[in-house]
Every structure is written in C-alpha cells, then in structure tokens.
Amino acid sequence: MAKAVLTISSKNYGAWSLRGWLLARFAGLDFTEVVIPPDDPAMKAEMLLLSSSMLVPSLQHGTVKVWDTLAIAEYLNEIKPKAQMLPADIKARAHCRAICGEMHSGFASLRSALPMNVKAHFPGFKVWSRAQGDIDRVIAIWTDCLKTYGGPYLFGAQPCVADAMYAPVVTRFLTYDIALEEACKTYCKRIMDLPAMKEWVAEAKQEPEDIDELEAEF
C-alpha cells in the first residue's frame, strides 16, 4: 500500500492536528505529513481536496481517505492491531472510548478560554468559572484512570488513543499554568517526555509567526 499522508495544520495551535499526528505515531504508521498553514489564504481550497470536511487532521492511506480524529483512531486500530491503540480488556476499552468521546464532543469552555498555544506561557492566568468546570472534569477523568489502571499513562503501561486525545489538554495546562495535584502533574510530564511530543513541541517552536486570530479556539 502507498505510504500514508497525514494532513495537519499548525503545530503550535492545531490541537486536533496534534491528536491525529500522535495517533499515527502511536500506531507506528509510516506516514508523511502535509502541513497547511492556517493563515494561508489558499488553505480552504487546498483542504477541500484533502479532507471532505475541510478540517484537519485528514489521513490518506492508499485509496482510503479518513478524517475526524476518532475515525482516524479507529482506522489505525484496525490496520495496526499490534500497536494496541485501545485497551485489550472490554471494560477498559469501553471506558477509553467514553472519555475519548467526552473529549471529542465536549469541553467547549476549556477550548475557547484556553486555546492550544504550545509556544506560549501565561503564568497566573485567570480561569473563568465555566472553563474551571471543564478543567475539574478533566482532572477527575485523569485521576480516576491513573488510579484504576495504575499509570503511568491513562490506561496503563503504554500510551493509547485516550492519551493522544488528551495531549493538547496537557499542553494547555502547562501554557496556562493550571495548578495540578501531584498525580496529574506527573502524568503531564510523562506525556511531554514522550519522544513524539518532544518532536512536535520542537517543531511548534520553529513556527515563526504568532497568528493573532488563532489566539482563540482552533
């Protein structure tokens, strides 16, 4: 099969892009990335060719075209079963899918008030109450997972789909200086220490420009 191509956007601002890219890395997929800068005026037209939803991430694998992070996760899990992208146990797998679904469809206040911005750091950032509710829910999810499955990742010994889905929240917690208990702090460090995350962050830091309109949900 032809080499896979993953279309993404900014590594500094693209939270969904980070999720899709990490999923491909966790799966051990051999892929090349196409980066469409979010401030490129030709972006929309280009994206329509690559992604029917005009959103990234989007994966082209031979004749298979798949977009939307959860669909990409399920596809990668099917073609790379040995990568164990989802927990082996049915109960844990259901739990994993539930918290991934929560991330995929929820946390609107967290997203709009604390947009991903890997390069930035805002010490003492004032969090408004609705966003705080989302933060508390994320902390409850992580604490429960780390306790139930013993860490160091959300579902045990290796990173899985859930860790990819929550990775942009990890970077947000660091960017916006969110106070965390020790277990969650250790989890964040674990995620940031992943070689794939280090690579992503290094490349995000190389992105030259700050894009003002993306200092909002993207």
Ligand SMILES: N[C@@H](CCC(=O)N[C@@H](CS)C(=O)NCC(=O)O)C(=O)O
């Ligand atoms: N539900 C989608 C969300 C994808 C999404 O919102 N992507 C954003 C950027 S990371 C995008 O492509 N925005 C471009 C636009 O809105 O034109 C998924 O899971 O992949």
